[in-house]
Amino acid sequence: MKQVLLAALLLVVAAGTANSQWDLPRNLPPEEYGTVLIDRTSAQNTVVPVVFSHIVHRRKHTCRVCHFEIEFNFKTNTTEITEAASRGGKFCGTAGCHDGRTVFGHDKPNCERCHRGTRAADKKDIDALTALPKSRFGNGVNWVKALEKGLIKPLTHLTMPQTDLSFDKRLLLEAEWNNIPPALFPHREHVAWLDCNNCHPDIFNIKKKTTKHFSMVRILKGEFCGVCHLTVAFPMDDCKRCHPKIR
Amino acid sequence: MKKTILLGMFILLCVAVTVGLAQTGVKKKRPLPYEYGRVVMNGLSGQAGLPAVEFDHWLHRTRFTCRLCHVDLAFAMKAGGTNVRAVDNAKGFYCGACHNGKKDGTGKRLFESCAVTYTREDLHRCEQCHSRGRTVKREYDFDAVSGRFPKERFGNGINWEKAEADGLIKLVDELPGVSIHRQPMKVQKDFTIAAENKGIPEIIFSHKKHTVWNGCEVCHPEIFIGVKRGATKYSMVEIYNGKFCGACHGSVAFPLLDCQRCHSKPVQPA
Numbered sequence: 001m002k003q004v005l006l007a008a009l010l011l012v013v014a015a016g017t018a019n020s021q022w023d024l025p026r027n028l029p030p031e032e033y034g035t036v037l038i039d040r041t042s043a044q045n046t047v048v049p050v051v052f053s054h055i056v057h058r059r060k061h062t063c064r065v066c067h068f069e070i071e072f073n074f075k076t077n078t079t080e081i082t083e084a085a086s087r088g089g090k091f092c093g094t095a096g097c098h099d100g101r102t103v104f105g106h107d108k109p110n111c112e113r114c115h116r117g118t119r120a121a122d123k124k125d126i127d128a129l130t131a132l133p134k135s136r137f138g139n140g141v142n143w144v145k146a147l148e149k150g151l152i153k154p155l156t157h158l159t160m161p162q163t164d165l166s167f168d169k170r171l172l173l174e175a176e177w178n179n180i181p182p183a184l185f186p187h188r189e190h191v192a193w194l195d196c197n198n199c200h201p202d203i204f205n206i207k208k209k210t211t212k213h214f215s216m217v218r219i220l221k222g223e224f225c226g227v228c229h230l231t232v233a234f235p236m237d238d239c240k241r242c243h244p245k246i247r
Numbered sequence: 248m249k250k251t252i253l254l255g256m257f258i259l260l261c262v263a264v265t266v267g268l269a270q271t272g273v274k275k276k277r278p279l280p281y282e283y284g285r286v287v288m289n290g291l292s293g294q295a296g297l298p299a300v301e302f303d304h305w306l307h308r309t310r311f312t313c314r315l316c317h318v319d320l321a322f323a324m325k326a327g328g329t330n331v332r333a334v335d336n337a338k339g340f341y342c343g344a345c346h347n348g349k350k351d352g353t354g355k356r357l358f359e360s361c362a363v364t365y366t367r368e369d370l371h372r373c374e375q376c377h378s379r380g381r382t383v384k385r386e387y388d389f390d391a392v393s394g395r396f397p398k399e400r401f402g403n404g405i406n407w408e409k410a411e412a413d414g415l416i417k418l419v420d421e422l423p424g425v426s427i428h429r430q431p432m433k434v435q436k437d438f439t440i441a442a443e444n445k446g447i448p449e450i451i452f453s454h455k456k457h458t459v460w461n462g463c464e465v466c467h468p469e470i471f472i473g474v475k476r477g478a479t480k481y482s483m484v485e486i487y488n489g490k491f492c493g494a495c496h497g498s499v500a501f502p503l504l505d506c507q508r509c510h511s512k513p514v515q516p517a
Contacts, residue, residue, distance in 0.1 A: 068504075069400060074274050160400070163507045167446035196506045202274045207484045214272065223272030 181245035281389035299379035333361035
């Protein structure tokens with residue numbers, strides 16, 4: 001009887017370990033990192049899927065503008081974007097964005113500018129990145145430095161100005177494993193791009209140490225930090241950037 | 248015996264997985280504008296062989312203050328907290344105080360709520376409220392109603408405060424035979440509430456904006472003791488858990504997404 005129990009236990013442990021392999025997701029080429037192909041209903045309606053480039057948009061807008069003010073979800077294909085809604089001034093068509101006055105709108109000659117169906121970037125958009133500070137992974141751009149140095153001046157809001165947030169709490173996050181030095185989380189660099197609500201309380205609780213299951217394995221599966229730092233913000237290959245003392 | 252142990256282990260594993268999924272580090276699905284503020288009441292409906300009741304706040308708040316239903320008609324603030332019985336409605340309590348088949352102040356006949364005996368023909372009327380899981384043709388359409396009001400982000404996508412201030416909705420705060428007529432009170436000036444964390448903007452709280460809908464009694468003394476400023480201590484964690492401001496803001500009033508709508512006082516440079 002004991003043997004059966006032991007075998008079952010071993011099986012559970014083995015399944016658990018197999019699950020926690022440190023496989024980093026394969027990264028896209030720098031100019032395609034952060035580019036999203038949106039195909040919620042396009043293909044069904046025989047329309048070419050939409051390509052959305054974070055590198056083009058984040059030079060001009062902070063994350064907050066689209067993911068807070070305009071209510072785009074973080075997960076591809078979960079926002080109920082429709083042509084009618086966009087034409088009616090929601091989502092992409094919000095006043096101050098693709099409304100036909102500020103930037104190209106939803107009229108005939110412009111369809112293919114978004115409905116392109118490919119991640120391939122325009123040469124001028126790639127060239128625009130060369131002037132920005134370098135980083136090793138992701139887009140190859142250190143966006144935090146670019147913002148701090150004033151090399152890019154993204155809009156922080158469209159209609160609802162953000163109250164000046166000087167919140168700069170730095171959190172030391174102990175790693176689960178003994179030999180891994182802690183991660184350092186700076187609020188300031190995040191607040192520059194994001195609204196409080198983008199992370200709290202859905203992704204992270206606001207009370208220290210109450211966020212459960214906040215482990216590297218879960219992060220690599222796209223939870224917690226992984227919501228952004230796998231697909232758009234600098235990817236996890238850059239261990240040192242969060243765990244500064246890692247060797 | 249072996250089978251029992253294996254089954255036991257399997258159940259344990261399932262429990263572990265479920266507990267593990269209880270909190271995920273990803274964003275939650277937000278209700279769509281017409282779903283926001285919808286309350287599903289399933290206290291006794293099942294026993295009567297009826298689907299649960301769906302109550303849409305967006306429809307009712309175009310005509311009535313929160314106070315009228317939540318104070319004068321004694322509706323609890325939590326779904327299922329009132330446990331309304333059909334017989335109560337039939338006697339003119341709760342929903343039945345307005346939905347009694349008689350004409351209201353505007354000359355409109357409001358359909359009668361629950362009765363003690365039913366006929367097959369009544370089904371359509373029952374389904375006006377007992378609609379969970381059914382496709383019911385409603386008298387009011389969300390897009391048509393919301394299209395009349397100023398737009399806003401989040402929640403119902405309607406700026407209720409502005410709609411009221413601009414006179415687009417005229418709120419009824421008293422129900423003859425139920426409410427008492429109250430004298431208007433002097434409006435207190437807006438004041439600030441300090442945030443717990445340094446660097447987070449202070450809250451500007453407006454009694455004026457709240458009393459239009461709530462009078463005094465929706466909030467005081469149960470949610471906030473309110474006899475003396477600072478007598479009630481609360482944190483954002485409790486608010487996210489549906490206490491204090493979270494009693495309304497999070498489910499019906501503008502949601503807690505909108506941090507800076509309350510935390511709106513510019514931070515003084517140190």
